[in-house]
Amino acid sequence: MLSASDLADRLAQDAEAVCRHYLPAGRRAGNYWLVGDVDNNKGQSLYVHLTGPRAGRWTDAATGQFGDLLDLVRETCGLVDFRDVADEARHFLSLPQPEPVSDLRGDVSDASPVERPATERARRLFRITQPLAGTLADIYLRERGILRASAHGAIRFHPSCYYRDRVTGRTSSYPALIAAVTNDAGAITGVHRTYLSSGLDPNGVGKAKLDDPRRALGGLLGNGVRFRFPVDAPIPVIAAGEGLETMLSLSHVMPGMPIVAALTANHLAAFRFPSGCQRLYIAADADAAGRHGIEGLSRRAQEEGILPLVLSPELGDFNEDLRWLGPDRLTASLKAQLTPEDAMAFLPA
Structure with missing residues (x-):
């Protein structure tokens, strides 16, 4: 040796x-x-x-x-x-x-x-993660009202994920929620990391106290973190948005809807539509960058003959709606915004 x-x-x-x-x-x-x-x-x-x-x-x-x-x-x-x-x-x-x-x-x-090492690093990192259920990351999401995240293979946990301060160069490690970014074929092109506190905080599990507790690695452009996306099959209806927790909140009350988190406004605007897409629901984000992402994605959808429809939260975002208004109120709000056929197909009766 x-x-x-x-x-x-x-x-x-x-x-x-x-x-x-x-x-x-x-x-x-x-x-x-x-x-x-x-x-x-x-x-x-x-x-x-x-x-x-x-x-x-x-x-x-x-x-x-x-x-x-x-x-x-x-x-x-x-x-x-x-x-x-x-x-x-x-x-x-x-x-x-x-x-x-x-x-x-x-x-x-x-x-x-x-091939860019960033993609290789992302795939390697995801391979050494562990299933989400029962972990600190699972607790983090449950405290935000997202109770069934462990059903998604794209979400996993790393107990000691590498972190480098971009200013000082100092290195350390933190527990992290890891999400796989994939392309249309289901291949991992990148990962998204949410660094978490140790879990000893009496206020519950939260993001680590870092200047940038969320980081992405690898190829995000055109891709995203996908939930309930079939591979090699037409997908007529999807919902797309920026934040991971926002889109997991929608998936919580619409478990059958194919949903993607593009992670940033610019990446949302550049998301590549799956084959067979006819209707695209875009989860609204109230800030200026969010409006830019919605407008860019809507324009591209219309150019490709896809009907874009914007879903708006009652509070700041859909995770706030889920946490503070509850799943029944969120479901009722979405029912009023989906087409009747999609409401019947994707919302509980």
Whole structure:
């Protein structure tokens, strides 16, 4: 079994291949690999030594982070336990490495593009989550009136999810509600994380006290967190909106309705309609960004011959309606807004 030092040395022997795999948004400049940060954003504040006695050592000049290539694997993959980092490094070292080709500038580039590590990281994270039922995330949702979330395979729990402060670069971990973002074919393209408090707060389980307790990772554009979506079948009626809890609240009282949470207003406006869609219910959000998302999605729906219909909450959002007005009042409100055939099909009698 290779030690941590041995693994780091093995990775450093082919530092450029490591960078191309985990940081493909970067580029080679002389004896360095330059990229924006460990999240693989474009830029050049993070640099990795590719040759010489410091091969594999890296520094992010913007945050002060530094380390060897094992640290880089940990950061880019969002791993916490060393065992997981070592397993990932061993997996990389077992992969056949493509022969690089030189471009006209003398830099080295791969002959074929590599899938963005963010999508790989999202899929890996979702694989190591656990079922929602009975977990802290289940309690978090139940305290918000969402009692049957564990019936949705797209919602799971991670007891110690990696978190990096974007300002200080400090890393830690928190329990988290994890939601899978999928495309039309049902393939995971990303994840959404809601970081939670430890559960010791006498006021109940809430979001962790962080500047940004909600984060997304991977490919969101056109995709979303889907509930009750059949795969490879026409879907004539759907409901779409932004927030996870908003759409879970609607699913709570309309359990048969295919529902999607696009997570932000911009992603809502860009959501790709499923085949066979005829009517689209859009869950309203009162802020300016929410109106932008509704208008953009409505316009695109009309262009494709789909009837857009807006669902409006009585309070600030549908989760507030569910919590403070109750499921019966929410059901009655929705019944007045759905078409008669959809009210009969998706609401309890």
